[in-house]
Amino acid sequence: MSALADPTRRAIFERLVDGPKAVGQLAEGLPVSRPAVSQHLKVLREAGLVVDRAVGTRRVYQLNPAGLGALRAWLDRFWDQALAAFTAAAESEGKHEHD
Amino acid sequence: MSALADPTRRAIFERLVDGPKAVGQLAEGLPVSRPAVSQHLKVLREAGLVVDRAVGTRRVYQLNPAGLGALRAWLDRFWDQALAAFTAAAESEGKHEHD
DNA sequence: CACTTACGTAAGTTACGACTTACGGATGGC
DNA sequence: GCCATCCGTAAGTCGTAACTTACGTAAGTG
Numbered sequence: 001m002s003a004l005a006d007p008t009r010r011a012i013f014e015r016l017v018d019g020p021k022a023v024g025q026l027a028e029g030l031p032v033s034r035p036a037v038s039q040h041l042k043v044l045r046e047a048g049l050v051v052d053r054a055v056g057t058r059r060v061y062q063l064n065p066a067g068l069g070a071l072r073a074w075l076d077r078f079w080d081q082a083l084a085a086f087t088a089a090a091e092s093e094g095k096h097e098h099d
Numbered sequence: 100m101s102a103l104a105d106p107t108r109r110a111i112f113e114r115l116v117d118g119p120k121a122v123g124q125l126a127e128g129l130p131v132s133r134p135a136v137s138q139h140l141k142v143l144r145e146a147g148l149v150v151d152r153a154v155g156t157r158r159v160y161q162l163n164p165a166g167l168g169a170l171r172a173w174l175d176r177f178w179d180q181a182l183a184a185f186t187a188a189a190e191s192e193g194k195h196e197h198d
Numbered sequence: 199c200a201c202t203t204a205c206g207t208a209a210g211t212t213a214c215g216a217c218t219t220a221c222g223g224a225t226g227g228c
Numbered sequence: 229g230c231c232a233t234c235c236g237t238a239a240g241t242c243g244t245a246a247c248t249t250a251c252g253t254a255a256g257t258g
Contacts, residue, residue, distance in 0.1 A: 005104030006216075017180045023235060036217055038236055057225045057234045063181040072178060075171055081116045082162040105246075122205060135247055137206055156204045156255045 001071070003047035008032055009040045013063075016050065020062035100170070102146035107131055108139045112162075115149065119161035 004010055012026055023041065027034040041061055044050045048067035052059050103109055111125055122140065126133040140160055143149045147166035151158050 001109065002104045002106070005101045007101075008216080010100070013177075017177060017184065019184045024233095032216085033218065034234090035219085035236075039216080042236085054225090054235095057232095059235060063177075063185060065178075065182050065185050068174070068178050068181050072171075072174055075167070075174060078112075078116055078162070079164070079167050079171060082167055083164050085116065085118045086162060086164050107246080123203095131246085132248065133204090134206075134249085138246080141206085153205095153255090156202095158205060 001074070003043050003049055006040070008036070009044060012037060012040055013044065013049065016061060016063050020060045022055075022058040022060050024058065026061070100173070102142055102148055105139070107135070108143060111136060111139055112143065112148065115160060115162050119159045121154075121157040121159050123157065125160070 004013065008030065011030060015021065015026055015029065023034060023037055026041075027037040030037060041050065041052070045052060045061075048070065049064055050061050050067070051064045052061045054060075103112065107129065110129060114120065114125055114128065122133060122136055125140075126136040129136060140149065140151070144151060144160075147169065148163055149160050149166070150163045151160045153159075
């Protein structure tokens with residue numbers, strides 16, 4: 001969750017939606033240096049949001065659906081309970097009006 | 100998205116899942132001061148994740164399903180494309196093996 | 199109408215994270 | 229084997245956000 005907090009990291013993440021890319025490719029369209037991108041990718045990798053593999057001298061990164069799935073599951077857990085709690089609160093409000 | 104980056108803010112968020120709570124109630128179980136909680140709630144409110152209303156002298160906060168829904172929609176947009184890109188990459192890998 | 203309760207905001211400090219430059223290691227080409 | 233390419237990591241700087249204490253304000257209580 002906190003892995004997607006930084007705007008630059010989100011930009012990298014969004015760029016990877018189009019498909020796997022090398023570090024240099026990712027850094028090319030961003031306003032930060034290549035080492036900075038490397039550091040961001042490390043965070044994303046440790047968060048399970050991307051996976052990497054070596055291809056010759058370069059390192060290709062791509063999104064990890066499992067990581068996204070975990071995030072979705074986490075969010076859904078809130079979603080259900082939040083809606084229930086919200087509805088309950090709304091009904092409680094209605095009762096007060098009815099008094 | 101960045102609103103849920105801070106651990107303390109996530110703790111507040113999770114506590115609100117059980118239902119609406121006042122600022123003092125929220126601060127009670129947290130290792131930070133009450134003003135700190137107020138500041139966090141301001142961030143969450145501006146992010147559209149919670150709504151607040153005055154009840155007597157206290158201010159009750161609760162989750163905003165609309166905000167959660169927006170987050171879910173944002174995430175789902177990635178989910179679909181990420182899965183497609185991942186599948187495509189996997190197939191491309193399979194072809195190489197087949198060579 | 200004093201007093202208490204509950205909260206938001208201002209000001210200031212501090213810790214953390216994002217970034218840069220510099221360097222070293224691994225792979226490919228000729 | 230030698231040079232070029234591509235990348236990760238280390239060290240250091242700097243901005244920002246998270247936290248504290250102090251204060252002011254609005255609403256209940258007797």
